[in-house]
Amino acid sequence: MPPELVKTGIYGLDQLLSGGFIKGSTVLVSGNYGAGKTLMALQYAFYQASRGERVLYVSTSEPVFKVRQFASSLDFYDDSLLYAGYRDASPKKNARASGSVEFIESSMGIITGLHFADEGSLIEEIRNMVEGKGIQHLIIDPITTITMLYESEIAMRKDILLMGAWLTRLGCTVLLTAEESDSRLLDVEKYLADCVITLNSQMRDHEREYHIAVQKLRGNRQNMSGHLYTVGRDGVNVIQDLTRQHAQDTLRRASTGIPGIDRVARIDYGTAWLIAVDGRANVTPVLESVVAEGLARGDGIVYAPPAGLSFTAAEEGLRRYGVDLANECSTGNVLLVDYYGRNVPARLSHHITDAGQADEDKVVAADGGRSDRRTRAVIDLNGQRYAQGPDAMRRQIVATLSRARERGDLWVGYGNLAEMEPELAGFIRQACDGVMEVCVRDRYQFLRVTRSPDGFVSSEQVLVPSDNKPYIRLQQK
DSSP states (O other), X not given: OOOOEEOOOXXXXXXXXXXXXXXXXXXXXXXXXXXXXXXHHHHHHHHHHHTTOEEEEEESSSOHHHHHHHHTTSTXXXXXXXXXXXXXXXXXXXXXXXXXXXXXXXXXXXXXXXXXXXXXXXXXXXXXXXHHHTOSEEEEEOTHHHHTTOSOHHHHHHHHHHHHHHHHHXXXXXXXXXXXXOHHHHHHHHHHOSEEEEEEEEEETTEEEEEEEEEEETTSEEEOSOEEEEEETTEEEEOOOHHHHHHHHHOOBXXXXXXXXXXXXXXXXXXXXXXXXXXXXXXHHHHHHHHHHHHHTTOEEEEXXXXXXXXXXXXXXXXXXXXXXXXXXXXXXXXXXXXXXXXXXXXXXXXXXXXXXXXXXXXXXXXXXXXXXXXXXXXXXXXHHHHHOHHHHHHHHHHHHHHHHHHTOEEEEEEOGGGSOHHHHHHHHHHXXXXXXXXXXXXXXXXXXXXXXXXXXXXXXXXXXXXXXXXXXXXXX
């Protein structure tokens, strides 16, 4: 089941986050002075309150009246959304809205006028307020000041970890801001946070320029490439680049047949993808699903089964999807590639090519002469390297990928690049538009997207066998 997402209300940011923050997650916004951290935090707070949510805003470096004074100068500020104790006499713009923003201040152990003996009791008071008032969003701006109270980094790490754990159980989404210069905190918080966003402000050609990047996002895919953003009275606005706009306009979505992978990878026709595996990974179920989904969509198929898989076993694997491989080959829908000289059943013998025949025209022969449908090529890269050698393989990849992009085909190459020459492995990685890494650890098989055409990557997730189609699924850790 996909996680529940919280929209940020910050223009362009939700697109980078593939929909928003995951509800109950901890978000760290770090950046240098003047990058807009407090502006983003206030924008997020008032947007959530406008949606009927309760927000607790803990200011640790400025008194509340200064924060409110700054907030009141912004276009999204709404006095009627302030917690009753701070709100002026003006009525709510929406009388039915139950959302509110409550500001409290903490300054070196003082919070809401109360004194605390240690930093732990300060964290405990925040917890009591969140639980007692049904807070759904907690903002600490910045967390840096609270961490200054800790003499022990171990104690700081423990308290912040425990705070994040109980807030998650309460379903409270937490946004923390931090100065980029606070390296001790960032090392801790970047590890503990579910989402890390960096803001950067710098001078360029005598003008100030702002850059934002999502460095980490557990449980969802994100765009890690840097984007420009603006700051002003209307808040932070992320500027979408032309590459993403062009991709959305011109590329049609493909599918692997595995919903979890489709969600994190978002594979398009007209692109080339690498599935990089380690020595123990078994991606045969993924490949079978890609092939079966292509046939269901009317694509022509070029399929090179893994080295350890006989053609009979390949038939049996696809039969689970209702695919009669021999029939699909005879009708010109599938062309099989064999790099190893395996035994071939008579029913398939006329529909198999080897490396010597696999020129550019032969690779798209599954079209049966038709030019009105796309082709999916699923290629064993280690077998291609074994059969062709590095130089011929490099030339063919260049020609095949160029043609696939021109025709709007989908090319998927899989293999263990550690078994290839470093130069060839590096070339393949660079030639592909997207990369999925699959590895095995402690009896589990993990997958993560480390590169994609639009800059998105994913956190590491588990590939789990299934008794039902598509017989393998992607599960969040």
